[in-house]
Amino acid sequence: MIEARGLSKRFRDKKRGEIRAVESVSFRCEPGKIYGLLGANGAGKTTTLRMLATILEPTDGTALVCGYDIVEQPEKVRASVGFLSTATALYPRLTAQEMVEYFGRLNGLDEPTLKKRVDDIFKRLDMDGFRDRRCDKLSTGMKQKTSIARTLIHDPPVMIFDEPTLGLDIMTARTIIAFIRECRDLGKTVIFSTHVMSEVEKLCDVIGIIQGGELLAEGSLPQLRDKYAERDLEEIFVKIVAPHYVQAEAS
Amino acid sequence: MSLRNIGIVYKKELTEALRDRRTLISTIVVPLLMFPLLTVGFGAAMVSLMNKAERETPKVIILGAADSPHVLADLKNWRAFNLWTLPLTGRIGSSTKRLGLQWKSRRVSKPTWFGRNRAP
Numbered sequence: 348m349i350e351a352r353g354l355s356k357r358f359r360d361k362k363r364g365e366i367r368a369v370e371s372v373s374f375r376c377e378p379g380k381i382y383g384l385l386g387a388n389g390a391g392k393t394t395t396l397r398m399l400a401t402i403l404e405p406t407d408g409t410a411l412v413c414g415y416d417i418v419e420q421p422e423k424v425r426a427s428v429g430f431l432s433t434a435t436a437l438y439p440r441l442t443a444q445e446m447v448e449y450f451g452r453l454n455g456l457d458e459p460t461l462k463k464r465v466d467d468i469f470k471r472l473d474m475d476g477f478r479d480r481r482c483d484k485l486s487t488g489m490k491q492k493t494s495i496a497r498t499l500i501h502d503p504p505v506m507i508f509d510e511p512t513l514g515l516d517i518m519t520a521r522t523i524i525a526f527i528r529e530c531r532d533l534g535k536t537v538i539f540s541t542h543v544m545s546e547v548e549k550l551c552d553v554i555g556i557i558q559g560g561e562l563l564a565e566g567s568l569p570q571l572r573d574k575y576a577e578r579d580l581e582e583i584f585v586k587i588v589a590p591h592y593v594q595a596e597a598s
Numbered sequence: 599m600s601l602r603n604i605g606i607v608y609k610k611e612l613t614e615a616l617r618d619r620r621t622l623i624s625t626i627v628v629p630l631l632m633f634p635l636l637t638v639g640f641g642a643a644m645v646s647l648m649n650k651a652e653r654e655t656p657k658v659i660i661l662g663a664a665d666s667p668h669v670l671a672d673l674k675n676w677r678a679f680n681l682w683t684l685p686l687t688g689r690i691g692s693s694t695k696r697l698g699l700q701w702k703s704r705r706v707s708k709p710t711w712f713g714r715n716r717a718p
Contacts, residue, residue: 440617441610452606481617 348536349376349399349505353408356394356560368394370560371408376538376553378504381531383551384540385584387592391560392540393432396509399538400430412505413536426454429498432509433491439483443474443493446482447500454501461500468496472526488519495526506530508539512546524550544580554580558588655680 356369369391376382386392397403399410401421409416415423437446444465451461469475472492477485482493498506508527512520527550530537541547547554547568554571556564564571564587568580575583615621656679663670663683673681 438610438614440614445610445613449606449610453603 348378348414349374349382349410349412349538351375351395351399351408351410354395354398354405354410355407356391356398356403357406367560369398369405372557372560372562373408374555374562374565376536378536379531379534380537380552381527381550382536382538382553382555383547384538384555384557385542385544385547386540386557387542387588390557392557393509394560395557396430396507396538396540400428400507401425402430426501427503427505429501429503429506430509431494431498431507431511433511433513433515434509435494435497437482437485437490437493437497440481442479442481443485443489443496444469444478446493447496450497451500456501464500464502465496468499472496487515488522491515491519491523495523503535505536506538508537510541511539512541512543544584548580556584556587558591561591563587563591657682659684661685 351372351374354369354372355367358366358368360366372391372395374382384392384395394403398405399412399417401417401424405418409418411417412424413427415427417424438449441449447465447468448461451464456464469478472495474489474492474496477489480489482490485493506527508523511523511527515523524546527537527539531552539550551568553565553567555562564574566574571580571583572578575586577583577586658673658679659682660666660670660673661684663681664685670681670683673679
């Protein structure tokens, strides 16, 4: 369960002054459901997700992740969150197995549990063929699988995906999509950001549309279709975002 | 951060470093070769310099040696010096010029290099 309450993030930039990356965003993600954060580049998706994962500290507001406050109990939040993005790097000189084990240990798993979980995950993701290969020798797809295994090792109840399919080929992207669905079926709370409409249509139970750091619309796909009298999500998205997009350009 | 986590991170960093060829070469192989090379090299250079200094015989100029043949013979027997003999009086010749000596009213003055570290 994720509950964002007025999350805001402002950055200071020498040239541009104060930048409002995220402005008082509030939403709820329920267990067993996928929440899709849809927005253009620079809309504030990544900043929002990073605040939820305690990588960034909010300027204002807070969020509860599994009942833990991201500002006051960041360690508890981190233990209950799995964070995956395409930018997630692996340690090049560790093997896939060592990489996953490392994060398992950091998350406080004892050795027998860790061994069992590693075997289980490697089997499930079909990774046994390259478990002893160094990460710098892996293909992009293998690397992505290793990243997934890393986020899963401590069996977190909340999964955060930041543009997880960005720059991946169709086969690898499908693995990720299948994996996100699996997380939902396991009853995990899933939030993910993207600007690929088809992914949102396929996956999301609830869609939040974000632009200029503000959450402009929220609801399930049928709800949004009714409200904006459009069938195509892309059209709905443009209808919602376009006025604000022009505004942002002008200012 | 707990002590356990520090241990986990330390172990991971060590594993990574030990698998990096560049780190291995710069931290282990290079010092392993360089230290003996430097130690032996410096030692050998020092020994050779000392030997050269020991082999070098000091130059001694004896003025008026003809008047003291015994002293001259003893000094020659000693073989520790490179002996030069000059008469007390005489004309300026090539050897006296070379040694920087000057005859002043039939007496020898102090050589110009006297007091410096090395004779010419």
